[in-house]
Amino acid sequence: MAEGVCAMTTYNLMLMPTSYGHPEEEYWRLIEGVSMWDVAVERQVQLKGPDAGRLVQILAARDLSKCKIGQGKYVPICNHHGVLLNDPILLKRAEDCYWLSIADSNIWFWAEAIARERGLDVEVSEPDVSPLAVQGPKAENVVASIFGDWVRDLKYFWFRETEINGIPVAVARSGWSKQGGFEIYLMDGSKGTKLWNIVKEAGQPYGIGPGNPNWCERVESGLVAYGGDTDGQTNPFEVRMGKYVDLHVPDDTVGIQALRRIAADGPKRHQLGVVLEGSEPAKADFRWNDIEKDGKKIGDLTNCTWSFRMRKNIGFALVSVTALPGDMVVVQRGAGPVEGTLCDLPFL
């Protein structure tokens, strides 16, 4: 509040800042400088106990047998029909302790139900962990000035648990942008303001300012939003997550039989970009609008944003696999039809 937040949304039953009142300034700060985000809404579902490793492999259709302590992995979580329920980052803290850093759906209940029904010796909980993201090309300098130069050697999605001024944290090279940066997993919610101020002060020489997961940048960069770009039928192959599915995982992995079937048959939809005609920002009425080709619906526009770098309205198209990059399409929106062209993702 003290930083001037002026809009919020809800996410995992908490409030997430979505604007500090200067959209374009906040965008360029992320692209060219460094931005800090309260993403405490990225809750952790902790799996702890002798069967934690077994449970995580049952939940995620990605081969985790080589995942090391201190390593993170992007893991689609599917139901028994192969439908995507969440796309968390898995963090392996110990052989018997994992975090799933979740998107906006209740994986706590899901994991607890599976754990108990399988009779596993593992505790599922939501610990007191609240991530703070530091994103942008200058993020590394900021985070290194706080924690030391070792953060420069962290590989993508790897993390280390440490502390700063008595505040327990895990520092990970991750974050929901493609501009580089870190997430600092605060492990004591009572010290949030203290940690925020440490980062803010360290970032002053680099022009740090407040921000949030940036809608424009994430669309330009092709980052999927679970629940935004997915519906109740979406499987990982439809939204460019096929490379995070390993079909050879054990047969007791939830949804693997369905995923093998879908992979064999080939998915019915795929995710492309669409660049709309026109050179003025469009009104924000673009969510899940019909996309037509030759007068017939071929899928949906699942998001739309004005791209500050492309100076075009762009969005994701979840469309029939018969639609291909280069195809001309029509998007039906409130104000009337708009022409566009399909393309590969990411845009930039």
Added chain:
Amino acid sequence: MAEGVCAMTTYNLMLMPTSYGHPEEEYWRLIEGVSMWDVAVERQVQLKGPDAGRLVQILAARDLSKCKIGQGKYVPICNHHGVLLNDPILLKRAEDCYWLSIADSNIWFWAEAIARERGLDVEVSEPDVSPLAVQGPKAENVVASIFGDWVRDLKYFWFRETEINGIPVAVARSGWSKQGGFEIYLMDGSKGTKLWNIVKEAGQPYGIGPGNPNWCERVESGLVAYGGDTDGQTNPFEVRMGKYVDLHVPDDTVGIQALRRIAADGPKRHQLGVVLEGSEPAKADFRWNDIEKDGKKIGDLTNCTWSFRMRKNIGFALVSVTALPGDMVVVQRGAGPVEGTLCDLPFL
């Protein structure tokens, strides 16, 4: 919005109106007249298929063997440890179709996980159903004037599926107040405004106006709010739901072994009321404040409200079973300690 809603909260990932700007007027309208509430946030988890009846008995630790089509039941849903996950109204629509009209937690994922892990032949979904509540002593006249006098014969929690001006609905005698009334389960979200206006017009002779689940009335009436008055350890016996738990349900009911153990050992906490000293409305800083007796913490104040009828600040106490009605206690709140007296619930 057209009715002048001025505050909302989130509930089951949707927005729920919480004020139309005139708290005391809205309260007395419920107590003495009739109030209409958009409670579309009460989502329905539908269980449909040959094993729907089996699944619902697996999920709920209440004997449902005698539940009839058209009947509703209040059913605590617990996890395998006997901890409360939700307290929905179950509506039996057909031998192979049930709705769980849920409080604020994701029972869809929970039920889906249990159904699939048990290999049951049942589909779990969230259908297009949005309840509208009509509450207060004059609610019956309003609802009868719309649907006919048969609604006067509906027993508590019973319902009938019907339609009004082509709008498919289920009419149930239920609602989150103790002032009597009905919930109209709209089964076509596109017709919400139309249904709202039908009820509004029928209610004019009775002085109907907009409202919402009323915090003051529900505390006076002793109604539990899942997630508000419960924490991650609360079992049904602690919050006066023991009468809705049947220990003889089948052994494969989720949590029944734990619930039998808790019942045999006796719960550690119970829920009482507390009447605070003072005769001015207290500031709203009263949630989960420590309750002390003889200088030692004995539990928590889980809600607090100014009672318009009692002219006192009242709330629920989740306290050690050693604390009893009549005990003098001290509540630690932001502005300092306040004395109070424990009592039985409901207050009125």
